[in-house]
Amino acid sequence: MRLTNAVIAIWFAAGTVVAQQAADAVAPETAGAGVVATSARVQAAQTAKAEGRAVAAQDWMVVAAHPLAVEAGADVLAAGGTAADAMVSVQAVLGLVEPQSSGLGGGAFLVWHDGTTGQITTLDGRETAPLEATPRLFQDDAGEPLGFFEAVVGGRSVGAPGTPALMAEAQARWGNSDWAALLDPAIRLAEDGFTVSPRLATLVAGDAARLAVDPATAAYFLPDGVPLAEGAVLRNPDYATSLRALAEQGINGFYTGPVAEAIVAAVQGADHNPGLLGPMDLAIYRIKERPAVCVPYRGHEVCGMGPPSSGGVAVGQILGTLESTDLAALGSENPESWRLIGEASRLAFADRGRYLADNDFVPVPVEGLLDPAYLATRAALFEDGDVLDEAPAGEPEFDHTLRRADGDTLERPATTHISIVDSYGNALSMTSTIENAFGARLMAAGFLLNNELTDFSFRSHEAGVPVANRVEPGKRPRSSMAPTIVRRDGAPVLVLGSPGGSSIIGYVAQAVIAHLDWGMDVQQAADMGRALNRFGIFDLEENSSAAALAEPLAAMGYEVRLGAQTSGLHAISVGSTGLLGGADPRREGVALGQ
Template sequence: MAYLALTAAILAPLTAFAQEAADSVAPEAATTGAMIALSPAARAAQAARDAGVPVAASTWMIAAANPLAVEAGAAILADGGSAADAMIAAQAVLGLVEPQSSGLGGGAFLVWYDAETQDLTTLDGRETAPRDATPRLFQDANGEPLGFFDAVVGGLSVGAPGTPALMEDAHRRWGRVNWSSLFTAAINHAETGFTVSPRLAHSVAADAERLGRFPATAAYFLPDGTPIAQGETLLNPAYAETLRAMAAQGAAALYAGPIAEGIVATVRHADGNPGLLSLRDLADYRVIERAPVCVTYSAHEVCGMGPPSSGAMTVGQILAMVSGYDLAGLGPDSPEAWRIIGDASRLAFADRGRYIADSDFVPVPISGLMDPAYLADRAALLSGDDTLPEVAPGEPVWEHAFLQADDMAIELPSTSHISIVDGYGNALSMTTTIENGFGSRLMTPGGYLLNNEMTDFSFRTHSGGYPIANRVEPGKRPRSSMAPTIVLRDGAPVLVIGSPGGSQIIGYVAQAIIAHLTWGMDVQQAVSMPHLVNRFGTYDIEEGTSAEALAEGLTAMGFEVNARDLNSGLHAIAIGDALTGGADPRREGIALGD
């Protein structure tokens, strides 16, 4: 296949590097599933990522969170498929080999650049609340919020999945190859088995108690009561049958009929925590095309998904607020640069917490929050020398008189991101999720896990007598931090990027864009650099990295600093004279191209 050629200038030395690294790393410390039989190009891409070198190509490229998924998408691109086709093939494999992060039981947001029309389209495949849900869904008999995992584990947290419908909608709009052929790789891996990667094995072991609550889930992840281990071969024939049905019948196979009945039965009969999802909820599910949200930064347009995603608006606000400060002159090693970025993030998160929710249910002042004059006023708050002692939501201009309280939703990370540029010049950025790791922990008869997206809603309905915008309502889509992004220059894409990470996604994506556009880092450097994230006041810095050297300076400015694991999963493609791809070394993904 053409994609095996991967930039010949780096293939041979990097393949040797990969073998040397595999020989020298203990199995339990490996990060890429070295026992998986991968192509030479994929192994070279792993080595490039670990060496901090971007992968180069001239025609097409895909970057995603698992090598098997990337190879499935790459094969489609090599055969003339579009970015939408490749996404479907990659997502089908991700749901098998990385089930803790995304799959057919979850939802996604997709940003598409069409090379022929030069149009930007954003599709909302977010899950929806059951029609029988009430604003007090996650409250006890006394009106107090449930504990997070008391709400998550079981059927109560499950919303109507959107990923299958989004896959089909994308293919209907932009697909170039036969729909049914896009599932071949995933079906083969499910039937013949795939090697359990280090990340999957670690995730299962860390969550064994919750995974063990439900018999079907335990039987798959904890056979004989023991967590599946790195290097084992895992089969999923039920998933293969689900994909066969989807290949033959389209996404409708999952929204009506036996598969849908299995989903509803799994949710409604979940022992100890049954849910409300119904066949009607599945039958009524629709993908929604929404207007993109864009902001100007460094002579570029940074564009992404609007509400119910908070990603594009919050990333955009951060970038707009810092754009008037000399981050380029300060550089990435300057505490002052991170003071500006950190406090801009705090201001943006304050607006996010009060105003952003599903705009089909509550008014969201999108134009007011993104207005340059409003953002300039917010940016002026950053002009001091020390951290802001406190932040509050701003007062953007909008057309509705509506008092709202600040949100209190908990959003824990487990998501995945796919970036693709195809041979026709189209670009796709899609972030896909089942929310928390392993979602609701409910395994359907179809061999895949169901989401817990309903816990992205606020558990409280009001605060201080005012309603919370992101409260639960029937049919509503919970607010998300997913931030699939396409950056344009003069109307053409120059960067395709996104990340998992819960509400930290926003900081990860904003930082990588600043690193690439302002600090001149290539895409691999930008996704690999140590993280510093400030959402609510405490400055989280990535432990065990050079970011810890900034702690003293940030503390002197008045920040509370916390060194912790910041496990992003950035996947990025830069578009210039050539395509260059970067995959986050914190996860198992790679970039491949030709």
């Protein structure tokens, strides 16, 4: 299934404005998929995407969410830099031109395949809760959870950012370029200005009321009280100053000194909703290297991010539960394929709600959740062809005297994703975020601050039983980000990931299935209509061929909901004939390679 070229052309020409589904909903990040081309190579990449063609290359490839960021990374790779070097330039530019999605004020997860050693590992750059936080951080005086945006807007939701430390750590480990020079493209753009894209302008207009709450944020996004206009040239000298501090002093230039002081002042000085983040929280922040979570699927090894992300485990559970099914024979348009995928996803989300959290604070049964024998018992729940009345959490091998309550979180679609393969055989998959679009709506030192703490459960207990993902000081909130590298015989064959809140898990699993089961190339996998089932309702993408599933799935007994989907899938396949790159048509990114 794929979006029609006519629909893609409409999006490119005019952007997409999706109506609010609730009074407090911001415009989704699908808005405004068009962007002014910056070079002939970007124009060629945009044409390929509009026509549904993957971009081919032999030596290296980079795919990300904005052409200016992709060009910065491409220049690094063309000059002999590594994927880690290119990521630094890409992320620094994204934080400027796509500020609603990620930036220095947020966090990220990175999966790395080393072309020299063949080893795969992950870096955890997730934000941390302030040392003064308590499990009641997002509760009112009566102990009831706050409303989502009541918690988000202001300083209360801000955790210690991890993205700058992750950029520096990855580049120190695996880079071969000058650190400061990698930040130059973003510094130049910040000082000289960049053109506001249709998507950014649409999102600013849709969130103007919340952006107006903080004076610094309002001054940047709502000059003279008017939302940024498409085509306007936007400069950000404060961002350039922050990047220079990072370039000259390394992470000390961010986590201590004037930048850190500006962050703390913004958080604690938000008079409408002050937060707890202090200087010590920034000074003690550290990146954590964690083992990749890898599962077998169709003769491949699918590797992703473990706790505190639920992405790698949930994607692995979905694929592992489907391993015994013949999705290839059923095909991509068969409603039965989607019943199977949907039920596997529902069961994975049930386990996610009960067990997944920061495993530095609570035991997480990762091996038990991915054990083939356990997944076979889960698959047996829906092998008779019926729709499950309920999709409960299971009982993997685990000390069940450690009782866990089911806990929900309110992840909203936002975030960004970067996929890179370099000429040395290294592969990098990194998903980066400030959580909700525009984060906490607080600006400090030229960048937006995250609202990542609202990825914790607002409740600490249910009926006296603790929730694994409750707030605790120093803890990292659970995430759905799922940067993924698929390998065969120890070598990468697919590098991918997506933004989209909790939908990320379904987007990534669907793309892996599309490629390995249904033989789609990476652009076809990015184009195809989205169909997700997380909690019992089948969400189908309107204006795509996924909408054709509505009637048959409803006939099976599912509640079906048509609407926009906010994927931003960026993928690279590696094969005997070279590299292919695909960028999601719902956003403004491109693939560039050589």
